[in-house]
Amino acid sequence: xxxxxxxxxxxxxxxxxxxxxxxxxxxxxxxxxxxxxxxxxxxxxxxxxxxxxxxxxxxxxxxxxxxxxxxxxxxxxxxxxxxxxxxxxxxxxxxxxxxxxxxxxxxxxxxxxxxxxxxxxxxxxxxxxxxxxxxxxxxxxxxxxxxxxxxxxxxxxxxxxxxxxxxxxxxxxxxxxxxxxxxxxxxxxxxxxxxxxxxxxxxxxxxxxxxxxxxxxxxxxxxxxxxxxxxxxxxxxxxxxxxxxxxxxxxxxxxxxxxxxxxxxxxxxxxxxxxxxxxxxxxxxxxxxxxxxxxxxxxxxxxxxxxxxxxxxxxxxxxxxx
Ligand SMILES: Nc1nc2c(c(=O)[nH]1)N[C@H]1C(S)=C(S)[C@@H](COP(=O)(O)O)O[C@H]1N2
Ligand SMILES: [Mo]
Numbered sequence: 385x386x387x388x389x390x391x392x393x394x395x396x397x398x399x400x401x402x403x404x405x406x407x408x409x410x411x412x413x414x415x416x417x418x419x420x421x422x423x424x425x426x427x428x429x430x431x432x433x434x435x436x437x438x439x440x441x442x443x444x445x446x447x448x449x450x451x452x453x454x455x456x457x458x459x460x461x462x463x464x465x466x467x468x469x470x471x472x473x474x475x476x477x478x479x480x481x482x483x484x485x486x487x488x489x490x491x492x493x494x495x496x497x498x499x500x501x502x503x504x505x506x507x508x509x510x511x512x513x514x515x516x517x518x519x520x521x522x523x524x525x526x527x528x529x530x531x532x533x534x535x536x537x538x539x540x541x542x543x544x545x546x547x548x549x550x551x552x553x554x555x556x557x558x559x560x561x562x563x564x565x566x567x568x569x570x571x572x573x574x575x576x577x578x579x580x581x582x583x584x585x586x587x588x589x590x591x592x593x594x595x596x597x598x599x600x601x602x603x604x605x606x607x608x609x610x611x612x613x614x615x616x617x618x619x620x621x622x623x624x625x626x627x628x629x630x631x632x633x634x635x636x637x638x639x640x641x642x643x644x645x646x647x648x649x650x651x652x653x654x655x656x657x658x659x660x661x662x663x664x665x666x667x668x669x670x671x672x673x674x675x676x677x678x679x680x681x682x683x684x685x686x687x688x689x690x691x692x693x694x695x696x697x698x699x700x701x702x703x704x705x706x
Pocket of ligand 2: 465524621
């Protein structure tokens with residue numbers, strides 16, 4: 385029997401980031417005092433500084449950006465979910481450096497007239513890269529504001545001439561256990577490879593982007609390098625990382641969290657404060673970086689993007705299609 389590890393309710397993780405940061409400066413201090421280097425498995429602030437020297441991207445601004453203050457680069461790159469590198473929030477920042485992100489192509493196939501391989505270099509140079517500052521709401525009831533660099537998914541799919549009868553897009557993450565330790569962990573946390581899906585109108589919506597960067601630079605590995613999906617009105621787990629395949633399909637594609645816990649995670653996964661997770665409330669959220677004494681924020685329908693996306697779900701019972 386496979387045993388899956390579910391995300392834990394918010395109360396159990398309130399101090400995890402603070403602990404992580406304290407542990408970091410503690411270890412850095414120790415290294416300085418003893419003259420030894422910090423343990424190699426451990427990402428110190430020098431590693432973050434290195435990331436900051438990453439390739440700069442030329443971006444244009446977007447009218448879709450929120451005016452809320454973005455989280456710090458450190459928040460966005462050290463508090464992550466990327467189970468291929470461990471189930472803890474600091475695991476991706478510590479472990480994802482093992483991932484090779486070049487060469488990298490996405491297979492685009494299924495119900496398209498013009499299937500092909502999309503090279504990451506083409507994605508970075510042949511498309512307009514927009515800065516999109518989006519709210520990001522995780523199912524575990526925390527949130528951030530993230531300045532992504534992305535390309536509307538619709539612009540990319542257009543190149544492949546999607547057939548009229550296609551109804552969904554199925555996405556797949558890289559399967560490479562040699563570089564992704566979580567994929568060979570004895571405690572199987574999720575079925576691999578990680579998969580996700582969108583209905584066609586969701587995929588073609590102008591808010592849906594393929595993100596190739598954040599804070600004006602190429603994506604750090606822990607955030608899903610070199611290319612990941614971002615769907616700002618859905619829980620974070622819909623935003624699949626390190627994508628290697630996009631397939632147009634007639635049938636609703638499987639999704640990893642739904643396979644792991646069908647009672648807890650549906651296909652749609654729209655942010656909806658009136659539909660609680662079976663084990664915790666979705667009414668409020670904790671903004672990362674706001675401090676442990678900050679007031680929780682009320683979660684907004686569709687994560688605040690209702691004006692743009694509510695019409696996609698008209699006539700659907702969102703308690704049934706959660
Ligand atoms: N391949 C893959 N994609 C993934 C995940 C994952 O474990 N593997 N976690 C998801 C979850 S649960 C969340 S909240 C977001 C987190 O994105 P971030 O770390 O960039 O904030 O990535 C999503 N995409
Ligand atoms: Mo998540």
